[in-house]
Amino acid sequence: MFNTLSDRLSASFKRLRGKGVLTEHDVDETVSDIRRALLDADVALPVVRSFTKQVREKAYGAARSEALNPGQQVVKIVNDELIEILGGAERELNFATKGPTVMMLAGLQGAGKTTLAGKLGQWLRTEHDKRVLLVAADLQRPNAVTQLQVVGERAGVDVWAPEPGNGIGDPVEVARTGRDHAITNGYGVVIVDTAGRLGVDTEMMEQARAIREAIDPHEVLFVLDAMVGQDAVQTSVAFRDGVGFTGVVLSKLDGDARGGAALSVRGVTGAPVLFASTGEGLGDFERFHPDRMASRILD
Numbered sequence: 001m002f003n004t005l006s007d008r009l010s011a012s013f014k015r016l017r018g019k020g021v022l023t024e025h026d027v028d029e030t031v032s033d034i035r036r037a038l039l040d041a042d043v044a045l046p047v048v049r050s051f052t053k054q055v056r057e058k059a060y061g062a063a064r065s066e067a068l069n070p071g072q073q074v075v076k077i078v079n080d081e082l083i084e085i086l087g088g089a090e091r092e093l094n095f096a097t098k099g100p101t102v103m104m105l106a107g108l109q110g111a112g113k114t115t116l117a118g119k120l121g122q123w124l125r126t127e128h129d130k131r132v133l134l135v136a137a138d139l140q141r142p143n144a145v146t147q148l149q150v151v152g153e154r155a156g157v158d159v160w161a162p163e164p165g166n167g168i169g170d171p172v173e174v175a176r177t178g179r180d181h182a183i184t185n186g187y188g189v190v191i192v193d194t195a196g197r198l199g200v201d202t203e204m205m206e207q208a209r210a211i212r213e214a215i216d217p218h219e220v221l222f223v224l225d226a227m228v229g230q231d232a233v234q235t236s237v238a239f240r241d242g243v244g245f246t247g248v249v250l251s252k253l254d255g256d257a258r259g260g261a262a263l264s265v266r267g268v269t270g271a272p273v274l275f276a277s278t279g280e281g282l283g284d285f286e287r288f289h290p291d292r293m294a295s296r297i298l299d
């Protein structure tokens, strides 16, 4: 991830190294390199535009002030701007003050929702000492319920699955009864897995929205496969408008994607990236730190 982008940026910065002063021409050349590198990494155009605009203005400022070590100044400006588009300061999870915290997972099929339910469940159990209930409201994909049961067992958390009386065949009813079960039984967190499709469709959005309305979650996490490249923007906007979400989880950050999705999703949707999923194992999961990610890109 980000290898090509990192190489391209560092090649561009290399040209500034050792320069005593920074001219506006240097700034223009560097900004144009950055622009091309970001576009080639599949970063969304509006994000590239605002990124390069900010960098250009600040770097012109550095050029005018005849700052020392102009090369370093530019790297710092780019670093700060990367942190900004990646979401700035980290946001804490929104935990309920009373009763269980209700979380809902949304995203396309194959994005990594079911896997995430297990990862998040294990993390909340071990790091936050929470009793967690996973709710299998993905009734679209054959085996999704069994997969969640397997994942729940591995994560050491309970699973609520469709049964006669709790909404068999109706995902909204399963979600609602699961949430109610969590309330009555004193769970700390309830995580509702929902169905995705291979592409965005109206029926899926309506179902996800109906689940959201039925369970009134504290967090709706949109799971985005970082490997999808330019489609990421369209998918994210469709989910933002169709379901709405409070945070993003980037999955498959271990792959060799060019990084565009990771760099665009915050700017395009306004929602912060809260977690990164970095593999198929339950432990391959971490909080998303914009500053660390920026350093990795500029390493």
Ligand code: GDP
Pocket: 107, 108, 109, 110, 111, 112, 113, 114, 115, 116, 196, 251, 252, 253, 254, 255, 277, 278, 279, 280, 284
């Ligand atoms: P869902 O349809 O959204 O529930 O997606 P799944 O959780 O079933 O994940 C789809 C596939 O992606 C499975 O084979 C997972 O093992 C895999 N997967 C999920 N998250 C990651 C990740 O962060 N990295 C990698 N490499 N694979 C992942």
